[in-house]
Amino acid sequence: MDSTSYDYAVVGTGAAGLHLAMAMATDKFFDSKKILLLEKSQKDVNDKTWCFWEKGVGKWDGIATKIWDQAQFMATDQQINLNMGAYRYKMLASFDFYTYTKNELRKKSNFAWVNVEVGNILCDKITTIETNGQAYLAKHVFDSRITPNFYNSTDNYTRLLQHFKGWIIETDEDVFDDTSFVMMDFRITVPNTTCFTYVLPINPKMALIEFTFFSPSLVEDEIYENLLSRYVKEILKLEKYKIVNREKGVIPMSDYPFHKDNNQHLTKIGTAGGWVKPASGYSFKNAERYSQRIVDNIKNNRLPSYKLVNTLFRKYDTLFIDVLYHHNQLGVGLFETMYRKNEAHKILAFLDEETTRVEEFIIMNSFSRWPFMRALFKKIFS
Numbered sequence: 001m002d003s004t005s006y007d008y009a010v011v012g013t014g015a016a017g018l019h020l021a022m023a024m025a026t027d028k029f030f031d032s033k034k035i036l037l038l039e040k041s042q043k044d045v046n047d048k049t050w051c052f053w054e055k056g057v058g059k060w061d062g063i064a065t066k067i068w069d070q071a072q073f074m075a076t077d078q079q080i081n082l083n084m085g086a087y088r089y090k091m092l093a094s095f096d097f098y099t100y101t102k103n104e105l106r107k108k109s110n111f112a113w114v115n116v117e118v119g120n121i122l123c124d125k126i127t128t129i130e131t132n133g134q135a136y137l138a139k140h141v142f143d144s145r146i147t148p149n150f151y152n153s154t155d156n157y158t159r160l161l162q163h164f165k166g167w168i169i170e171t172d173e174d175v176f177d178d179t180s181f182v183m184m185d186f187r188i189t190v191p192n193t194t195c196f197t198y199v200l201p202i203n204p205k206m207a208l209i210e211f212t213f214f215s216p217s218l219v220e221d222e223i224y225e226n227l228l229s230r231y232v233k234e235i236l237k238l239e240k241y242k243i244v245n246r247e248k249g250v251i252p253m254s255d256y257p258f259h260k261d262n263n264q265h266l267t268k269i270g271t272a273g274g275w276v277k278p279a280s281g282y283s284f285k286n287a288e289r290y291s292q293r294i295v296d297n298i299k300n301n302r303l304p305s306y307k308l309v310n311t312l313f314r315k316y317d318t319l320f321i322d323v324l325y326h327h328n329q330l331g332v333g334l335f336e337t338m339y340r341k342n343e344a345h346k347i348l349a350f351l352d353e354e355t356t357r358v359e360e361f362i363i364m365n366s367f368s369r370w371p372f373m374r375a376l377f378k379k380i381f382s
Contacts, residue, residue: 007140011143013039016270016271024295048247051282054088055086075340087348141267143267143269144269157255159216164224165221168208184196191329195211255314280351346363350363
């Protein structure tokens with residue numbers, strides 16, 4: 001057993017773990033604290049792409065792959081130019097984020113990084129973290145591993161999935177307008193499902209083309225490949241191009257109460273803590289936001305998990321994903337209505353949970369009421 005007793009241990013150094021570690025590392029309050037980071041991988045490959053929106057200059061602009069201030073929504077019958085207001089949409093390669101944050105954390109003598117897979121965590125006044133052949137002690141543990149209970153499908157919680165596959169393609173000629181990106185393109189879809197293409201031009205000769213489903217179940221890999229191929233050929237009108245990279249992922253969009261796993265000695269973070277926005281599947285900016293709330297809670301002698309999640313907005317999210325789960329064919333119409341009837345910057349503020357009650361009413365009133373009323377009554381009586 002490592003005889004060091006750490007003040008805080010972070011299990012898993014993905015986006016959530018590294019955001020939390022950086023929030024602590026940049027706050028002098030934690031300079032006297034011993035902080036342990038436990039991660040089974042080296043974090044030395046580009047295993048995913050994160051995208052997010054925020055107003056103005058952000059913490060990660062210096063390592064961002066691309067930043068856009070213009071966007072389009074491609075409905076089945078027209079292009080809608082999105083008014084993003086003060087928001088900017090940003091793309092970040094995970095390798096760049098890992099490299100930058102690891103280098104910054106190595107400058108802090110009170111941080112220790114151990115590459116090891118964690119097994120059991122035994123909560124007590126001093127919590128024990130068990131690994132293969134070793135154990136570590138910490139006063140409080142932040143755990144990014146999803147509880148096995150989440151995969152229990154016998155409860156009443158909704159488990160919608162955002163699943164996708166993307167190609168980064170390169171062309172010989174300038175074919176992309178890299179001043180703008182496509183938020184959603186519904187011109188190629190699978191009948192009776194909510195699915196769309198997402199286009200991020202990195203430069204005039206390169207773009208990430210990603211086909212995404214919001215659906216209750218996954219599809220075979222061949223389906224993503226065929227849909228991506230169709231989009232490039234039929235919509236982009238490209239015959240000659242090279243696929244330089246592929247990425248694939250699954251993100252849960254769920255109202256499962258992840259916060260119930262938090263206690264006095266352990267706080268779940270990231271997807272395991274419910275940090276993924278259920279209605280959108282976005283999490284990177286949430287990880288930054290929630291990490292700062294955890295730091296503020298600790299400094300104010302509160303439990304780290306105190307008021308992390310806005311319960312009102314989670315109720316909004318619950319209704320939205322319930323409608324998509326049980327009536328997946330309605331998704332195309334819901335998203336078209338959302339962007340036809342509302343300014344995009346208002347939608348982004350709503351998804352960031354920064355709108356007023358009046359603004360929330362206006363957005364929700366733009367949708368057909370019946371699907372959501374049915375979902376509400378079902379939730380009440382279940």
